[in-house]
Structures are given as structure tokens and as C-alpha cells.
Amino acid sequence: xxxxxxxxxxxxxxxxxxxxxxxxxxxxxxxxxxxxxxxxxxxxxxxxxxxxxxxxxxxxxxxxxxxxxxxxxxxxxxxxxxxxxxxxxxxxxxxxxxxxxxxxxxxxxxxxxxxxxxxxxxxxxxxxxxxxxxxxxxxxxxxxxxxxxxxxxxxxxxxxxxxxxxxxxxxxxxxxxxxxxxxxxxxxxxxxxxxxxxxxxxxxxxxxxxxxxxxxxxxxxxxxxxxxxxxxxxxxxxxxxxxxxxxxxxxxxxxxxxxxxxxxxxxxxxxx
Amino acid sequence: xxxxxxxxxxxxxxxxxxxxxxxxxxxxxxxxxxxxxxxxxxxxxxxxxxxxxxxxxxxxxxxxxxxxxxxxxxxxxxxxxxxxxxxxxxxxxxxxxxxxxxxxxxxxxxxxxxxxxxxxxxxxxxxxxxxxxxxxxxxxxxxxxxxxxxxxxxxxxxxxxxxxxxxxxxxxxxxxxxxxxxxxxxxxxxxxxxxxxxxxxxxxxxxxxxxxxxxxxxxxxxxxxxxxxxxxxxxxxxxxxxxxxxxxxxxxxxxxxxxxxxxxxxxxxxxxxxxxxxxxxxxxxxxxxxxxxxxxxxxxxxxxxxxxxx
Numbered sequence: 001x002x003x004x005x006x007x008x009x010x011x012x013x014x015x016x017x018x019x020x021x022x023x024x025x026x027x028x029x030x031x032x033x034x035x036x037x038x039x040x041x042x043x044x045x046x047x048x049x050x051x052x053x054x055x056x057x058x059x060x061x062x063x064x065x066x067x068x069x070x071x072x073x074x075x076x077x078x079x080x081x082x083x084x085x086x087x088x089x090x091x092x093x094x095x096x097x098x099x100x101x102x103x104x105x106x107x108x109x110x111x112x113x114x115x116x117x118x119x120x121x122x123x124x125x126x127x128x129x130x131x132x133x134x135x136x137x138x139x140x141x142x143x144x145x146x147x148x149x150x151x152x153x154x155x156x157x158x159x160x161x162x163x164x165x166x167x168x169x170x171x172x173x174x175x176x177x178x179x180x181x182x183x184x185x186x187x188x189x190x191x192x193x194x195x196x197x198x199x200x201x202x203x204x205x206x207x208x209x210x211x212x213x214x215x216x217x218x219x220x221x222x223x224x225x226x227x228x229x230x231x232x233x234x235x236x237x238x239x240x241x242x243x244x245x246x247x248x249x250x251x252x253x254x255x256x257x258x259x260x261x262x263x264x265x266x267x268x269x270x271x272x
Numbered sequence: 273x274x275x276x277x278x279x280x281x282x283x284x285x286x287x288x289x290x291x292x293x294x295x296x297x298x299x300x301x302x303x304x305x306x307x308x309x310x311x312x313x314x315x316x317x318x319x320x321x322x323x324x325x326x327x328x329x330x331x332x333x334x335x336x337x338x339x340x341x342x343x344x345x346x347x348x349x350x351x352x353x354x355x356x357x358x359x360x361x362x363x364x365x366x367x368x369x370x371x372x373x374x375x376x377x378x379x380x381x382x383x384x385x386x387x388x389x390x391x392x393x394x395x396x397x398x399x400x401x402x403x404x405x406x407x408x409x410x411x412x413x414x415x416x417x418x419x420x421x422x423x424x425x426x427x428x429x430x431x432x433x434x435x436x437x438x439x440x441x442x443x444x445x446x447x448x449x450x451x452x453x454x455x456x457x458x459x460x461x462x463x464x465x466x467x468x469x470x471x472x473x474x475x476x477x478x479x480x481x482x483x484x485x486x487x488x489x490x491x492x493x494x495x496x497x498x499x500x501x502x503x504x505x506x507x508x509x510x511x512x513x514x515x516x517x518x519x520x521x522x523x524x525x526x527x528x529x530x531x532x533x534x535x536x537x538x539x540x541x542x543x544x545x546x547x548x549x550x551x552x553x554x555x556x557x558x559x560x561x562x563x564x565x566x567x568x569x570x571x572x573x574x575x576x577x578x579x580x581x582x
Contacts, residue, residue: 235546242337
């Protein structure tokens with residue numbers, strides 16, 4: 001059961017500050033949180049009933065020990081909830097339900113991995129780097145943004161110093177590859193030598209259109225593609241049934257909960 | 273009676289005795305088992321499971337929910353696993369968890385309601401059946417029966433005859449006279465009425481000129497509906513002798529106490545479960561603490577004691 005260790009906790013903000021386009025927030029929680037990359041938390045901390053619902057944030061990093069844990073999030077201000085969150089200072093109380101959802105899977109037989117993040121989507125794929133390092137798998141990172149300012153700071157990018165490992169892409173060409181992440185992936189695929197020998201396993205999180213183009217490109221090549229989907233959710237732990245998306249199951253398809261059966265799905269099963 | 277004795281929170285809904293007056297509302301608590309990572313669900317007065325139909329139901333296409341000021345709209349469309357899977361897979365696990373539980377049911381036709389109710393006779397521990405005569409998001413989700421006293425009365429009578437379980441009827445607020453609806457249910461043999469279900473609402477996008485929800489309209493819940501719910505529960509309590517179960521926007525113990533004060537025999541907590549999985553048990557503890565502080569020894573000493581004169 002992926003959510004067997006889910007819990008509702010009260011935390012306290014240690015640090016919450018903007019860096020470029022993103023906020024990074026560290027929270028003290030009562031216990032160490034073990035999580036699978038791709039899992040998320042439902043977070044709220046503003047007073048009153050409006051907005052009513054907590055916000056889903058990917059878990060970026062956790063630390064600490066038994067009896068004294070920390071959890072870190074990276075988020076972007078997109079609406080009222082995240083705007084209120086960004087205004088909270090160190091010491092402010094937060095409510096968190098975590099860790100939630102079905103995260104990425106890391107089959108040991110897959111040796112080449114590409115981590116693909118669009119917009120703030122990097123926050124759910126970067127944690128995969130530590131797992132891949134531990135299982136001695138090679139990985140490269142592809143980051144897409146509208147413009148240079150929307151890319152994460154270099155020191156947030158795992159293994160950024162390794163040559164050729166990180167591929168930046170911007171829609172306006174202000175940094176890195178001039179074009180979308182999907183076109184950068186196509187370019188990378190074309191440059192593979194010898195072409196098409198080893199299968200690559202892709203972990204992707206970002207806007208729906210980006211995920212679809214990554215799936216359209218990589219699935220026909222036989223790559224394994226796992227995508228982390230976004231959806232409006234009320235509860236985050238499988239009881240409101242508000243966040244569903246159509247997922248193929250054998251010959252049929254049905255509505256599955258992004259918060260519970262997802263947010264990470266095998267891209268072959270997603271009804272795009 | 274000494275002050276050290278814990279207050280008696282027992283609530284009585286007809287023949288059903290609940291250890292406390294706090295239940296989870298149908299559609300906000302899954303099948304109950306989803307909450308076992310958070311707390312022992314046997315602590316609840318009762319778990320009301322998500323609405324069950326005769327066959328599994330896929331539900332509405334996304335988008336299904338949207339946040340609104342101090343509330344939310346939903347149009348889930350009663351996605352559920354069907355009564356057979358409930359009986360075979362869920363009920364035994366609720367039994368193992370020691371939970372008191374109630375099945376909320378709905379049908380596309382009166383015959384389907386009857387069939388679901390009959391099937392549930394096989395679940396000995398099932399405390400009651402709650403008839404959903406009020407889902408606003410499915411044409412056949414009961415609202416066809418639940419929007420006029422005549423329709424409600426006919427449906428209640430038929431399901432009443434199909435089951436020996438205690439029968440609770442969940443009422444829609446989208447009517448002009450809630451008292452008349454409660455009376456119709458009472459006269460048709462209901463053991464209790466539950467209200468309110470969600471209030472029909474709508475959200476649109478001014479730029480794309482499209483509705484937000486695929487179903488166009490949805491049901492409003494959360495703190496935004498509480499004053500409406502409180503008024504309707506108060507009116508229903510005056511209209512019928514059977515117990516009234518209050519629901520609508522309850523977020524904390526004080527909200528729950530307000531419903532008990534206007535006469536509700538018990539309450540259900542819905543949307544609050546989404547923002548805080550521990551909401552129900554925090555509310556139980558809060559009610560107990562309030563009774564201790566106010567030196568109230570039994571729920572019945574507080575319930576329905578609203579002072580409207582003097």
C-alpha cells in the first residue's frame with residue numbers, strides 16, 4: 001500500500017523564501033518522513049476558511065531523524081493558496097498530510113534515465129536523482145521553461161556539474177536549447193550513438209501538453225515513460241474523487257484518482 | 273454524578289445507538305478504510321460510506337471539482353464500486369475495524385433502489401441505510417424523486433418495504449419547503465432524515481466562456497453553506513418527530529454544537545474531512561471538552577435547547 005505511512009501532522013516553517021520564479025520552503029515536522037520521489041503533500045497554513053482546501057505540493061526533500069524531521073518544498077505562486085503560502089514567515093504553523101500518492105518506480109534493469117521537468121515540474125523529478133545515484137544508474141536532466149528566468153537556480157539541479165548531463169531549454173531561446181523540452185529530447189535521441197540501442201527510462205513532470213508530447217515521442221521508441229500528472233484535488237488521499245483522469249486498464253479505461261493511483265502513471269496507460 | 277465522569281455523548285437515531293453524535297458524511301469519506309492510516313475509525317458515531325448503486329458507476333468526466341469562496345463545488349457523479357463489491361470486499365474490513373457503518377444508496381429507478389436495499393440485508397452489521405434522494409449531479413441520482421414531497425414519499429415507501437434496516441432519508445436543500453419534505457419522509461416510514469445535501473451551484477470562466485465543471489452545475493459544500501443548512505435543520509426539527517441528522521459546512525466542534533443546539537440528534541461532517549483527515553475525531557474531542565467545561569453531562573441535556581425567546 002503506497003499510502004500506508006500517510007499521516008496528518010502539524011509543522012512549523014523554518015524557511016520560506018523566493019528565489020527567482022520559485023519559492024523554497026523548509027518545514028519542521030514531528031518525525032522523519034520517508035517518501036518515494038513523485039509523492040506529494042497537502043499543505044495549508046493560512047488562517048480562516050478561504051481558500052478552503054490545502055494545496056498539493058511535491059515533496060522535494062526530507063531530512064532529520066526519528067522524532068525530529070524536516071520536509072522541503074519548491075513551489076510557484078499560481079493562485080491565491082500559493083500566494084498566501086508565500087507570505088508565511090519562519091515560525092508559522094502549517095498543516096500537512098503526507099506522504100501521499102503513488103510515486104515513480106525505479107526498475108533496476110533500466111540503466112539510462114532521463115529526468116524531464118517543465119516549469120515547476122522539476123520539483124517532483126529532482127528527488128529521483130538520489131535514488132538513481134544509489135542504484136548506480138546514469139541519468140540526464142532536461143528542464144524546460146518559457147524563458148530563462150523561469151528555470152531553477154543551478155545549485156538546485158542535481159549533478160549539474162557533470163558535463164553534458166543537464167539540458168536546459170527555453171521557449172524563447174534565452175537560455176540553452178531554443179525550443180520545447182520535447183524537441184530537445186528529439187535532438188538528444190538523434191544524437192545517440194549508436195542510435196536506438198539501449199532503452200531509456202523517462203520520468204517526466206510538467207504541463208499536460210509537454211507530458212503528452214514526451215509520451216508521443218518516446219513511447220514509439222520503446223522507452224519506458226512515467227509521467228506525474230497534475231489535477232485539482234480537494235483531499236489528496238483518495239476520498240473526494242475529484243481529481244480523476246481517464247486511465248487504460250487492459251482493454252478498458254476508467255477514471256482513476258490522480259492523488260491515489262497517481263500522480264505517477266505509466267504514460268502508455270494515460271488516455272491523452 | 274461527579275464532575276470527573278466523562279460526559280455521555282451517546283446519540284440515539286431511532287433504534288440505532290451511536291457512541292457519539294459525529295458521523296462522516298457520504299461521499300467525503302470513501303468507504304471508511306481510507307482513513308485507517310489516520311485514526312481508529314471505530315471512534316466515530318458512524319461511517320457513512322460513499323453512495324452505492326446496484327452496478328459499479330464510472331462517474332462524471334473531469335473537471336469534477338472547483339474551489340469557491342469558503343467552499344467548493346463538486347460534480348463527481350456518484351462514481352462507486354457497486355453494492356456487490358461493497359458487500360464482499362469492504363463490509364468485512366469495516367467489521368474488522370470495529371466500525372459502526374451506514375450505507376448510502378441510490379438508484380436510477382425505484383427498482384434499483386429497492387434492489388440495493390435488499391442486497392444489503394446480507395450485511396448483518398450494517399447499522400442503517402441512508403437513502404440518497406438528493407444528489408444534484410446525476411439526473412437519476414435521486415433528485416428526480418427528492419424534489420417533491422410526492423416523489424420522495426413514493427420512493428421512501430418502496431424502499432421502506434424492501435428492507436428491515438433502519439432507513440434514513442437524505443434530503444436536498446434545493447426545495448422551497450424543507451419541512452414538507454421531512455414530513456413526507458416521516459409519513460412514508462423513514463426512521464430519520466439527514467440534511468442538507470449540497471446546494472446546486474455553478475462556476476464559469478469569464479475568459480474561455482466555458483463552465484468549469486464538465487457537468488456544468490455542481491453541489492456546493494463547505495463553510496459557505498452552513499447558515500443555510502443550520503436554518504433548514506432547525507425547520508426540519510420543528511416539522512417532524514423522527515430524529516434529524518444535521519449536515520452542512522461543519523468544520524469544528526463549535527459548528528457541530530450549533531446543529532445539536534437547534535435540535536439535530538447527530539451530525540455528519542463532510543468537506544472538512546478533505547482539509548483535515550482528523551476533522552471528525554477532533555470534533556468529537558471538542559464536543560466532549562465543551563460539555564466538560566460547561567458541566568453538561570449528557571448530549572440529551574444540550575440537544576434542542578435553543579432559546580428563541582426571552
